[in-house]
Amino acid sequence: MLTEALVVSAVLFVIGTFGVLIRRNAIIMFLCIELQLNAVNLSFVALSRYLGIDGQVFVFFVMTVAAAEAAVGLAIIISIFRHYETVNVDNFNLLKW
Amino acid sequence: MADILFYVFSAVALGSAILMVTRKNPVASLLYMVATLASIAGIYVLFEAHFLAAVQIIVYAGAIMVLFLFVIMLLNLGHDYRDDLKRGAGAILAFIVAGSTAGVLARQFRGAEASPLYDYFRGAETIDALLAEKGAVGAIAQPLFTDYVVAFELTGILLLVAVVGALALAKRRV
Numbered sequence: 001m002l003t004e005a006l007v008v009s010a011v012l013f014v015i016g017t018f019g020v021l022i023r024r025n026a027i028i029m030f031l032c033i034e035l036q037l038n039a040v041n042l043s044f045v046a047l048s049r050y051l052g053i054d055g056q057v058f059v060f061f062v063m064t065v066a067a068a069e070a071a072v073g074l075a076i077i078i079s080i081f082r083h084y085e086t087v088n089v090d091n092f093n094l095l096k097w
Numbered sequence: 098m099a100d101i102l103f104y105v106f107s108a109v110a111l112g113s114a115i116l117m118v119t120r121k122n123p124v125a126s127l128l129y130m131v132a133t134l135a136s137i138a139g140i141y142v143l144f145e146a147h148f149l150a151a152v153q154i155i156v157y158a159g160a161i162m163v164l165f166l167f168v169i170m171l172l173n174l175g176h177d178y179r180d181d182l183k184r185g186a187g188a189i190l191a192f193i194v195a196g197s198t199a200g201v202l203a204r205q206f207r208g209a210e211a212s213p214l215y216d217y218f219r220g221a222e223t224i225d226a227l228l229a230e231k232g233a234v235g236a237i238a239q240p241l242f243t244d245y246v247v248a249f250e251l252t253g254i255l256l257l258v259a260v261v262g263a264l265a266l267a268k269r270r271v
Contacts, residue, residue: 001099001100001103001143001144003206003209004103004104004107005103005107005140005144006206007206008107008110008111008140010199010202010203010205010206011111011199012110012111012114012133013198013202014195014198014199014202015111015114015115015118016114017194017195017198018118018191018192018195019117019118021183021187021190021191021194021195022118022182022183022187022188022191023118023181023182023183024181024182024183025123025174025177025181027123027165027168027169027174028118028123028126028181030165031117031126031127031130031165032117032118034130034157034161035114035117035130035133038133038134038137038157041137041149042137042140042141045140045141045144045146045149046140046144048144048146048224049144049145049146049221049224050218050219050220050221050224051214051217051218051219052219052223052224053224053227053236053237053240054240054244056146056148056149056236056237057237057240057241057245059146059149060149060152060237060241061245061248061252063149063152063153063156063157064252064255064256065252065255066157066161067156067160067161067256067259068255068256068258068259069259070161070164070165071164071259071260071262071263072259072262072263072266074164074165074168074263074267075262075263075264075266075267076266077168077172078168078171078172078266078267079266079267081172082269087172087174088181
């Protein structure tokens with residue numbers, strides 16, 4: 001079951017990467033980053049079954065950081081929306097070369 | 098039985114992840130994400146990570162996804178059915194980057210049996226004995242409050258900073 005879980009984790013990570021790059025809606029891009037974090041968590045949990053409990057402790061920390069990141073990121077999206085009235089990333093081109 | 102459940106959970110996780118990326122409506126995307134997270138929690142249970150499965154449902158599917166849904170509702174994006182997939186160069190770039198990520202990850206599986214990582218494998222019985230002795234929560238709590246106690250305290254500070262930062266960013270200027 002370990003190899004299968006690692007394959008699922010890799011595919012989820014690729015789907016997340018693809019989603020971040022292909023979508024324009026900032027909230028969905030953010031959601032795809034959460035999916036990538038979850039894919040990595042899955043491989044941590046799968047490996048912790050054979051390598052010791054420390055993998056699960058790592059997942060615990062990743063979840064906490066994800067929660068903090070979601071709070072701050074959504075706050076940034078809200079303040080951007082106040083300014084531009086949209087969450088479409090094509091409109092945020094101030095730093096574009 | 099566990100194998101069948103694993104494949105069911107994996108199929109649901111992958112299927113709803115793909116739907117999550119492709120749906121136009123943000124609320125639909127979000128609900129598919131909740132399905133993905135719930136099936137990943139199911140896979141956690143199959144790997145005997147019961148505490149993390151509960152935390153996954155409570156914190157991820159419960160708190161973080163509700164936060165996302167709250168923001169989508171607050172910004173009134175729930176009626177947005179416009180196609181927001183990138184076209185042209187952006188789409189080609191996305192396919193190239195995702196494809197090469199997939200290639201790099203797939204290469205890791207070739208010859209994985211010879212990986213030196215396997216020398217450290219202890220077999221599932223060691224973890225099972227630990228879980229039977231300390232329980233699902235105790236097995237995580239023990240290293241968390243001994244070996245990782247500094248990281249644990251720093252996580253508390255990180256959460257405080259995140260709360261203050263989120264408030265400072267999101268509140269209106271007065």
